[in-house]
Amino acid sequence: MQSVVLIVAIAFFAGLTAVIPASAEGQFTFHHQSSFLDETRILHLLGEVKNESDIPAKDVILTATFHNGDGIFLANYSRSSELRVINPGESSPFEILFLDQTASSDVANFTLSGTSQVASALKEKQLTIVSSNSRLDLLGTFYINALTRNEGGEAATNSIMISTLYDRNDNVLAIGKALAEAIPGSSDIPSGSEAAFGIAITEKSQTSKISRYSLVVDSDQYLSDLVSIRPTGPGLGSSNGGNQSSCLIATAAFGSEFAPQVQELRAFRDGIAMQTFAGANFMTSFNAWYYSFSPAIADYERQSPALQSIVRVGVYPLIGILDLSALAYDVVSFAGVNSEVGIVVAGLTASSLIGLVFFAPIPALFAIIKNWRWNAPLIGLASALTWLVAAATVAAASLTSIQELMMFGSGLLVLSTIFTVVILVVQRASRLRNALFSRN
Secondary structure (H helix, E strand, O other): OOOHHHHHHHHHHHOOOOOOOOOOOOOOEEEEEEEEOOOOOOEEEEEEEEEEEOOOOEEEEEEEEOOOOOHHHHHEEEEEEOOOOOOOOOEEEEEEEEEOOOOOHOOOOOOOEEEEEEEOOOOEEEEEEEEEEEOOOOOOOOOEEEEEEEOOOOOOOOOOEEEEOOOOOOOOOEEEEEEOOOOOOOOOEEEOOOOEEEEEEEEHHHHHHOOOOEEEEEEEEEEEOOOEEEOHHHHHHHHOOOOOOOOOHHHHHHOOOHHHHHHHHHHHHOOOHHOOOOHHHHHHHHHHHOOOOHHHHHHHOOOOHHHHHHHHOOOOOOOOHHHHHHHHHHHHHHHOOOOOHHHHHHHHHHHHHHHHHHOHHHHHHHHOOOOOOOOHHHHHHHHHHHHHHHHHHHHHHHHHHHHHHHHHHHHHHHHHHHHHHHHHHHHHHHHHHHHHHOOO
């Protein structure tokens, strides 16, 4: 019976309405509100408060005034925002509890207001979230483990990580917090050191609806940038911090797996490639090759600023290539074609552009300078036959759903496409050289 009441209450409070007046100074606005009734019949009101002013706010106190369906006042409840200081233009999650269990089912709407003090200065972003992984267990508990580095000049005292869970409409589902696991018995992170955080969010009626979550670290001195993560994999769990899911070389180049550039690479992989049979199997074979050498390169890269700069230069055109490939996938999908065809088109687009941008320029330059003369008919025939065999293998694997066949076929298709593009560019460069010399 209790579970039935809870389900009915959840359905009821999904329609709870908010009337949100502006504060006298227009300092705060409220966003992404949601509410739910827990098993003890306490009403949780969640959302985000944004500092719309041009001054940092501290000691932010939020007050919710609750009314029933007839507009009759029920109660006021207040609570602090999760962040100790909210910088101008930034937001903090909040959670206000309606504690009167006998009247919680009568709540129909609420108003929100906020007060604060003026902080002496902006809170510096000297904390960096360097890795994170998460999982949703069978009992509905959502676990988050993360690692943070203090890049400031002094210790970050009383460091706490705040996680906000969102549904598919970007409404706040739940909030979780944990103190830093730094030096034994302390939540202070010394300058230049790293500390782990472990968060467990147990509201199973909420965690089952998660679409994404965000992380931010707050301390007395410093703050981190907010990072947003989309859980993937079994049970909506993610393993963003694990070796087998991280873009190790790009992460080492940009200093964090949450750098926007690294996130874009991951977005194509997880949001497009891994959602299809062909793409997922290609990534399996690619990962077996990539992770055989990338950890060693990433370790060396962290000690070599010059190599980091080279990798960063290379990542930007790769992001552009993947953006165009994603566009090709969207065009095919918009036309109503099967997603497996879409990922093949996207893969061919990416392979062709990678061959053109990364592999063709040096051979083409040698063709012009050294007058390379390749056996064009023979190479062209071999390239075309290899490409046709690869395409046929991918088609057969799609029809039979044989994973090993798809891993072989998709890998061969990518390599043969790159090789074919390089050959075409070299031959074109050779003809261009001959044409220029024949004029002279």
